[in-house]
Every structure is written in C-alpha cells, then in structure tokens.
Amino acid sequence: MNVQLTAEEKDFLSGAHGEAGAMAMRVVVSAAEMLGAASLVEITSAHIDGCLYHGDGGVEFAEALVAGGGRVAVSTTLNVGALDLLHPEMIRGDAHRVAMARRQMAAYVTLGCAPTWTCAPYQAGHRPGLGEQVAWGESNAIAFVNSVLGARTERYGDFLDACCALTGRAPLHGLHLAEARRARVVVDLSEVPDALKGRDVLYPVLGTWLGLEVGQEVSALVGLPATVTEDQLKALGAAAASTGAVALFHVVGVTPEAATLEQATGDQAPARRIRVTADMLRPALDRLSTVGEGAATIDAVAVGSPHFSAHEFDALTRLIEGKHSLVPFYACTGRGVLVELEASGQARVLRDAGVEIIVDTCVVVTPILPSAEGVLMTNSGKFAHYGPSNTGYEVVYGSLEDCVESAVCGQIRRAEEVWQW
Amino acid sequence: MVRGRIIVAGSAQGELLRLSAPISFWGGVEPTSGRIADTRHPEHGVCISGRVLAIPATVGSSSSSAIMLELIRENTAPAALLLGTADAIVALGVVVAVELGLGTVPVLEVPWQQILDLPAGQVDVAEDGTVRAAGAA
Numbered sequence: 045m046n047v048q049l050t051a052e053e054k055d056f057l058s059g060a061h062g063e064a065g066a067m068a069m070r071v072v073v074s075a076a077e078m079l080g081a082a083s084l085v086e087i088t089s090a091h092i093d094g095c096l097y098h099g100d101g102g103v104e105f106a107e108a109l110v111a112g113g114g115r116v117a118v119s120t121t122l123n124v125g126a127l128d129l130l131h132p133e134m135i136r137g138d139a140h141r142v143a144m145a146r147r148q149m150a151a152y153v154t155l156g157c158a159p160t161w162t163c164a165p166y167q168a169g170h171r172p173g174l175g176e177q178v179a180w181g182e183s184n185a186i187a188f189v190n191s192v193l194g195a196r197t198e199r200y201g202d203f204l205d206a207c208c209a210l211t212g213r214a215p216l217h218g219l220h221l222a223e224a225r226r227a228r229v230v231v232d233l234s235e236v237p238d239a240l241k242g243r244d245v246l247y248p249v250l251g252t253w254l255g256l257e258v259g260q261e262v263s264a265l266v267g268l269p270a271t272v273t274e275d276q277l278k279a280l281g282a283a284a285a286s287t288g289a290v291a292l293f294h295v296v297g298v299t300p301e302a303a304t305l306e307q308a309t310g311d312q313a314p315a316r317r318i319r320v321t322a323d324m325l326r327p328a329l330d331r332l333s334t335v336g337e338g339a340a341t342i343d344a345v346a347v348g349s350p351h352f353s354a355h356e357f358d359a360l361t362r363l364i365e366g367k368h369s370l371v372p373f374y375a376c377t378g379r380g381v382l383v384e385l386e387a388s389g390q391a392r393v394l395r396d397a398g399v400e401i402i403v404d405t406c407v408v409v410t411p412i413l414p415s416a417e418g419v420l421m422t423n424s425g426k427f428a429h430y431g432p433s434n435t436g437y438e439v440v441y442g443s444l445e446d447c448v449e450s451a452v453c454g455q456i457r458r459a460e461e462v463w464q465w
Numbered sequence: 466m467v468r469g470r471i472i473v474a475g476s477a478q479g480e481l482l483r484l485s486a487p488i489s490f491w492g493g494v495e496p497t498s499g500r501i502a503d504t505r506h507p508e509h510g511v512c513i514s515g516r517v518l519a520i521p522a523t524v525g526s527s528s529s530s531a532i533m534l535e536l537i538r539e540n541t542a543p544a545a546l547l548l549g550t551a552d553a554i555v556a557l558g559v560v561v562a563v564e565l566g567l568g569t570v571p572v573l574e575v576p577w578q579q580i581l582d583l584p585a586g587q588v589d590v591a592e593d594g595t596v597r598a599a600g601a602a
Contacts, residue, residue: 067564070560070564071557071560071561071564074557074560075553075557075560078472078551078553078556078557079553093527093528094531096528098491098528098531098532098535099496099531099532099534099535099538099539100535100538101531101534101535101537101538101561101562101565101567102531102534104538104565105534105561105564105565108564108565181527183527199527200527201527201528201529201530201531201554201557202527202528202530202531202557202558203530203531203534203557203558203560203561204530204553204557289524433492434492
C-alpha cells in the first residue's frame with residue numbers, strides 16, 4: 045500500500061535534509077507501510093529508548109545518523125542508557141561494552157537530543173499536552189504520556205523512535221487516532237477498600253493485574269479516588285506495560301480523556317466489564333515475588349523504576365533518615381532530580397543512611413547489583429517483573445515502608461494486613 | 466504452496482522451524498548464537514540461524530528490533546521470517562539492517578493455519594511472497 049506523503053516529506057526522501065534525514069524518512073515510511081498507515085502525522089516531541097546498548101548494531105545505527113548530518117526536528121528526550129555517566133564506577137561490565145555504550149549515548153546527544161537519560165521524562169519537565177501528537181518509546185513513558193497527559197503516541201521501539209525524531213513525523217495509525225483511544229474494557233474498582241486505594245503499594249499490583257487481563261486493550265478504571273497521585277498512576281502504568289502491552293488506560297474522573305465514563309468509552313458499550321475482587325489482585329501480588337515461602341533475608345533493595353520523582357525521594361527520606369541500611373540500597377533517578385537532592389541536602393541524608401543514588405540508568409538494564417544472584421526487594425512492579433530474568437536475583441515485592449524496614453534489619457518485613465478484605 | 470503478505474521482500478531457502486509459542490526476540494533470542502534463550506519457551510535452546518522461522522506471534526519488548534539487527538550483523542539470523550501475526554518491530558530491525566548495508570531477511574505475514582499446513586523440511590521463500598516445499602513447482 046502507498047503512503048500519501050506531503051511535499052515536505054518527499055523532500056526528506058530526496059535528501060533535502062541530508063542523508064540521515066533521507067534514511068530516517070525511508071524507515072518511517074517503511075514502518076507506515078508495514079502498519080497500514082495511509083499517511084504520516086506531524087509530531088511535536090519524541091522520547092528515544094534506542095540509546096540503551098543491546099549490541100554494536102545500535103551504535104552503528106546512531107553513528108550512521110550522525111555521519112549523515114542528522115539532527116532531531118522536534119524536542120527529543122533520551123531514555124536510560126547502559127551507564128551512569130556521573131558515577132561510572134557503579135557499572136560493572138567488560139571494556140568493549142562500556143566503550144560502545146558510551147559511544148551510543150554520545151551519538152544521540154550529537155543528534156540534538158536532550159541528555160535527560162531518564163525513563164520518566166514527564167517528571168523532568170517534558171510534558172506534552174492533551175491531544176498533542178508525539179512519538180515516544182519506553183513502555184512506561186508511553187503509558188504515562190497517553191494516559192495521564194492525554195498526548196498521543198503509539199508504542200515506538202528502537203530505531204523508529206529516532207527516525208520519527210529526525211523527521212518530525214510518525215505513521216498515522218493506532219493511538220494517534222481518536223477511535224483507537226476509547227476504552228473497550230471497563231474495570232470497576234468499587235469493591236477495593238478505600239484504605240488500600242490510598243496506599244502506593246496497591247498501584248504496581250493493580251497494574252500487574254491489568255496488563256495480564258487486558259493485554260493491549262484500552263481500559264477505563266472506575267472507582268479510584270480523585271486524590272490518586274501522579275506517582276501512583278506512573279507505577280500503575282509501568283507495571284501494566286510490563287505484563288501486557290498496555291499503552292493507554294483511562295481513570296474516570298482523573299485522567300484528561302475520561303472526565304466521565306461516557307467520554308472514556310466514546311459513548312459506546314464496552315466489550316467487557318470486570319469487577320475487581322481480592323481474589324484477582326492476590327495472584328498479581330504473589331506474582332511480584334519469586335522467593336520461596338521460607339526466604340527470610342534480602343541481599344539488596346532497589347527502588348526507582350520508573351525513575352524516582354522528587355516526591356518519592358521525600359517519602360524515602362522521611363522513612364530512612366537517621367537509620368542505616370544493612371544491605372546495598374539503590375535508588376534510581378534522573379540527573380535532574382539528583383541536582384535537586386544535592387541542593388536541598390537530601391542527597392547527603394540519603395547517602396548517610398546507605399542509599400546509593402543511581403542516575404542515567406537502572407539496576408535491571410545494566411550490571412550494578414553486587415553479585416550474580418541473591419534476593420532483591422523492591423516497591424516497583426517493573427523491577428519485580430524484569431529483575432529475575434535481567435539480573436538473576438529473586439525478587440520480593442513490598443511497599444516503600446516495607447523496603448526500608450527490611451533494609452534496616454536485613455530481614456523480609458512486609459505488612460500483609462492491607463491486602464486482606 | 467502458500468502466499469504471504471510481503472512485509473520485507475526477498476527470496477530464501479532453509480529448513481522450516483515452526484515455533485509452538487509466541488516469542489519476544491529481546492530476552493528470548495541470544496544474538497551471538499542464534500539460540501532461543503528464554504528458558505520458559507518450549508523451543509528453548511533451539512538455534513534459529515539459517516532456518517525459515519515461523520512464529521505464531523511476537524510479544525514483549527520494542528527492543529526486539531535491536532535484537533533482529535544484531536542477528537543479521539552476527540550472521541546468526543533466520544533465512545526468512547514467516548509471521549502468523551504481522552509485527553512491525555521485528556521487521557523494522559530488518560529495514561535498518563538494509564539501510565546499514567548489513568543484509569536482509571525476507572519477512573512475510575502468513576495465516577498460522579497455512580503455516581501449519583506446510584510440509585516439514587526444506588522450503589523456498591520467493592520474491593512474490595510464496596512459500597513452497599523446496600524443489601516443488
């Protein structure tokens with residue numbers, strides 16, 4: 045099928061924006077053909093996930109764009125890389141891998157991308173508005189920008205994210221279009237106790253369940269309080285995008301395309317309605333821990349997937365100030381947040397308590413954890429999901445309070461009563 | 466003989482390998498060896514290099530494009546891909562490999578039932594999107 049191109053888009057193909065622009069447009073048009081898109085859509089922002097090292101091919105691709113005179117056409121942020129550029133000694137790994145990862149990260153900066161190195165660019169000042177067309181990579185960022193901000197992106201992966209950024213275009217399909225954004229599944233949370241809805245620990249579990257239940261369908265969640273926080277929605281989306289291909293969910297009365305249930309569903313009858321019960325959430329909670337019944341101790345704690353916000357650090361500081369972690373305690377965040385923590389003196393308080401602040405990367409995408417196996421405790425649904433396969437560690441899921449309490453005594457401590465209703 | 470929808474055109478020959486479960490290339494295939502590395506996958510340990518690889522569906526990470534590119538770079542790629550469900554992410558890795566001059570792999574979308582009807586053994590994938598037993602007219 046032929047993709048309709050504007051004169052400006054054809055100029056890209058003919059090399060008016062250099063060889064890199066032509067190559068990027070060829071890739072975008074190829075993707076549009078594969079996806080069955082009839083035309084391209086102009087975008088205002090991009091978030092590139094392709095800066096994480098998976099092999100030398102990713103480096104060659106980025107450097108080919110640089111050699112071809114490439115330059116991003118829209119405001120573009122960068123996801124995590126494989127290195128903490130500010131604290132390089134934190135990363136283990138062979139010299140070739142480290143050198144290539146550094147080249148890959150440098151090439152994207154040369155293309156004009158902002159060196160944000162964060163999976164939460166939306167908490168680093170990059171917040172597209174309602175209805176804005178964008179091309180974002182990184183599953184949690186995709187879920188957040190679509191759901192919480194109401195901007196429009198499809199799920200963009202390695203290479204296509206960068207080619208969209210260079211051309212300022214994306215294939216016009218899927219979630220760029222209003223029709224695909226209406227909820228087909230209604231999730232009724234009225235049976236979940238209000239006390240649990242007020243706790244952060246619910247949201248990664250709810251997201252884990254949602255991803256398994258709806259896969260890539262758009263859902264509308266009914267019955268969450270208007271006081272649900274941005275960090276809770278971030279955690280929900282990240283977990284849902286780990287166990288499913290969730291790129292958009294609506295929270296009725298909270299998110300911008302869901303003032304009412306009718307708005308969220310586009311006034312059409314949903315294909316399914318699900319009433320969430322304790323029996324549904326319990327398996328999702330259990331899935332986030334892989335340690336056996338008898339496990340008693342932990343070897344490390346990691347928080348910050350997605351990257352911790354300033355608010356989340358405030359909560360951590362309140363909990364851990366004046367105490368000391370007996371095990372390595374990693375808090376992953378963006379370098380912008382670290383600047384705030386250093387300025388306020390909070391970084392010192394955290395380090396005194398034994399918290400290592402990791403920036404630009406995180407513990408499940410690059411070797412940071414001290415050994416090849418052990419037990420990792422986390423409050424993140426995403427760390428809990430990817431931890432075992434990516435790090436070799438068994439995982440234990442708990443609230444931030446549980447994580448701090450466990451870190452201080454080296455023993456697993458979890459408040460279970462909140463899950464009983 | 467079956468005819469697929471051409472996602473990336475090309476011709477190839479190889480022994481048919483039908484996966485019995487969906488796969489994520491990222492975390493699922495080891496690019497240096499071409500082996501299926503996902504321990505939960507039914508074909509764990511099987512090498513996909515040089516095979517006409519039929520996959521009911523791809524799942525998981527969008528970084529699978531990067532793994533497809535690595536497979537082509539490392540000469541460990543399948544000879545061709547027959548996808549039961551079209552997937553732009555894996556195919557995009559092939560598009561980029563072509564752009565970088567590293568080579569190509571034909572990619573076709575073929576209804577899974579038709580893939581199941583293909584005979585085992587060597588098959589030919591042709592430029593026109595047809596797949597047939599090797600040597601068959």
